[in-house]
C-alpha cells in the first residue's frame with residue numbers, strides 16, 4: 001500500500017522510518033527519491049528536441065525543426081525534460097487526475113535533474129482558472145514550479161475558464177484560449193513558463209502572447225513532458 005500523505009515534505013522522521021520506494025517498480029529508491037537507479041536511467045529523457053518547440057528532431061537536423069524555421073513560434077526557447085511516454089505518462093496522469101501529489105513531487109525532481117541548458121529567469125506556472133482549481137484542489141503546474149525551487153513570478157492569470165485542451169483538435173485548441181490569459185502588474189523582461197505536458201503548445205503560446213503584449217521581451221518554456 002502506498003502512503004503518499006506520510007511522505008509529505010517535512011516528514012523527515014517518517015522519511016527515516018519509511019525509506020523511499022520507487023514509484024515505478026517498488027524497489028528501494030535512490031538519492032532520497034522515490035525512484036530506483038535502473039528506473040531513473042530507463043526514463044524517456046528528452047535531450048534532442050527542437051530549441052524552439054521541443055519536438056523530437058530527426059538525426060541530421062540542426063537545433064531547430066523545419067516548422068519553427070518556417071514560422072517562428074512565440075517562444076524564444078522551449079525545453080522538455082522528458083518525453084510523454086511510459087512511465088512518465090502514467091506518473092503525470094496520477095498526479096493530474098488522481099490527486100497523487102507524491103507523483104508530482106517526483107516529476108518536479110526529474111525536471112530539476114534535466115533543466116534547460118539556458119539561464120533561468122523567474123518561472124511562471126501556466127495558471128489554472130479558479131473554478132478548476134477549486135474542483136481539483138491543487139494547481140499542477142504551479143506545484144511543479146514551486147517544487148523546482150527557482151524564483152517565481154505570479155502575475156499571469158487565467159481570466160476565462162476554458163474546456164480541457166486534451167479534448168480538442170489543433171484549431172479548436174487555439175480558439176479555445178482566445179483571451180484566456182491576462183497579466184497583472186509590471187512584467188519582468190524575461191520569464192520561463194512552466195507546465196506539466198506540452199502537446200501542440202497552444203496553451204504556452206497563448207500565455208506567451210499575453211506576456212509579450214504586456215512588454216515581456218523573452219518568453220521561454222520548460223515542460224515536464226513533451227508529447228512526441
Ligand SMILES: [Zn+2]
Nearest residue numbers: 022025036039
Ligand atoms: Zn524502479
Ligand SMILES: [Zn+2]
Nearest residue numbers: 050053065068
Ligand atoms: Zn520546432
